[in-house]
Amino acid sequence: MPIGSLVVEPIDLTPVERRVWRAFPTGLPIDLRDGDDDPEHGGGWGAGRTVRASVLRKLLLRPAVDGEVAALRVNGARISGRLDLRYAAVGHPVRLSGCHFDEPPELYGAHLRQLNLSGSFLPSLVAETLRMDGVLRLTDCRVPGQIRLGGARLAGAFFLERARLGEDGAPKEVLHLNHSTVEDDVWAPGLEARGQIRLNGASVTGMLNLRGAVLLTPGGRAFDGENLSVGSDVVATGARIEGEVSVRGATIPGLLVLTSARLSDASCALRATSAVIGEVWLREARVDGPVNLLRGRFGLLHAAPGAFGGTVWLDGLTYGLLTPRLPAKARIAMLERDEEGYVPHAYEQLAAAYRQAGDDRAARNVLLAKQRRHRSTRPRYARMWGYLQDVTVGYGFRPMWAAAWLAGLLAVGTAVFGLHAPAPLKAGEQPPFNALFYTLDLLLPIIDFGQEKAFKPAGWHQWFAYGLVIAGWVLATTIAAGITRTLSRQ
Template sequence: MGADVRAPRLVALGGLHLGTARVEGAVDLEDARIENADGDALDAARLTVGTVLNAGGLTAEGRVRLTGAKVAGWISFIEAELSNPGGVALGISSCEATQLTLRDAQPVSGDVRMHYSTFKVIEAEPQVWPATVRLEGLRYEALTPRLPAADRLALLQRDVDGFVPHSYEQLAASYRRVGDDVDARAVQLAEQRRRRATLPWYAKLWGCVQDATVGYGFRPTRAGGWLLALLLLGSAAYGLHHPPPLEHGKGPGFNAPVYTLDLLLPIIDFGQQAAFAPTGLYQWLSYLLIAVGWVLATAVAAGITRALSRP
């Protein structure tokens, strides 16, 4: 084809075919209306465009197919209305472009397939995306507008392939690129929780422990909270009921907080645990503190290892 393809406000009943075409300049379909409810409204598979593909304001009934398309600039569906209920409304897999924008577009009615596509920027509000998407292998550098991770994570739950780790890593990386480590960690925590659902029961149980104690390493301050709560519990219990010494007249004087720390910290030895022997209910409390201390220490170590192993 020539330098440009310009068809603003085009009305096409039965679809428009641009598949495998090579356009040196731009493709302009602004405010076009294309209808083919039983097939492809716009078939632009393997289309090559030298500058931009402008489909701003497009109304399409049927599939918009850009599979394998290569656009040097941006692909615009600004204020577009894409509808193919029960089928794929936007098939844009294995596509390459600098930017994909659906700014101010109507919510897509039908599925969206974007797997193995590459964009530098994707611009879309969360409400644009439908209930079913496919994102495996999708690569991008940034999402606009800038939104908290909580507003972006819901889309990853809708992937027809289920849990796709790559999608979480891409989203976390996009937050890290702009220096937003808080939202990046929120995405990585959501990834671990989603992964947990795919594991056997015993791994799920251990995952719940890591989540509750240190948030899989992404909420390290939780460990301090647990330690403080248990320290207060043990200090109060043993402060009111001193355990008897193993040998009278020998060993250090009893100190309830230090004794509790001796039970909780599996490596550090303050000499209190070996010098006193609680009985009855307080002996069982000491067993509980020792066990929880080991679980907490192991969870912290596992969480730190996981956090440090990630970019």
């Protein structure tokens, strides 16, 4: 019972509980380790290391002694019973490191100053709507069940480095942070999770660090960050993730770093639909499974074509820069794996990226590939006209091809008619015959040198002349179509 600033010590305390009770008012640390210090097997620790959760609850809810800073600092204890702090307001720092909890702590709706459970074993943790004025630290913790922090508000950082969550056959969800707010970093390098991590609608003011993490949810969603908002970066360098990674609708103004990461899932390995991300880095990464980037908006996308091992969804995806700098042919191959088939926007976006990089030739190659892909979707009669445009002028992107065709036909025509000049239509009225200009008259519909009207070929030369006329009209039409397409695009 409180008497002024003092609290009467309970008479039923065990010797170790009495040590903890008396150390609390001044924050003196109590270390109960004796060599057998694996908290995962702490259920066998004896009475000399066992503290009842009810005793800790009484300590944490008592007032501080005047002139002292109270704190609970215990290392290597077995916490028997359930630590029930639901809706409690605890103004003292709490550090229960390397401890074994027989039952899951209950922190639902609690308001704590700071909580450090580093290296401890917890069956699970119930802490929805928790309010934390400082840091929440679960470094090196072993939690086979769920950590439930939905709606929590943490004024400090959340540490999960090297923690091991879940187990084979555990519930699908091992970390629930939906709609929570962390006003600092979520620091979890080396995290191992055998189950789903969920941050739907969560807000992280700093960065989310999953460097070297191992997230294993085969056939399910390993990381669910839909509508996640991060203040700076999401870093998962070297991570290994089995199961879908979803950042659909996420806002990441800095970097999404998956450098050297390995992602795999048969249904969808990476989903970033409608996500707004400053830079996406997939350098030396490998994504085995479909990749869905529909309507994503990236400032920079660093991804070699070999990073994606499955089909892709790219419609509506926009990006400013595309690295590394590769020939258009290497990039076009990825567009042809789009699950939706022919996606015009994907080709236009890739061409725009090449133009922004100053590589107009690569941009033209992409747009030519677009026309060829479009041709494959059209009826047979339309494909024939497309083949003709492709062979002659490359759909307008290869204007020099038309010049080559004209030069070749002109040379052949000049040689043929030079050896066998056609007879004049009106003897004595014709100009001198010139095989070169006669062939030009046949090939160029809008030019008249007077040769075609003055001479009339016969036999197979007549059919040859007809062929030159038709070839000239076809070339003129395809050139006009190509020029029109190019000008309309610009």
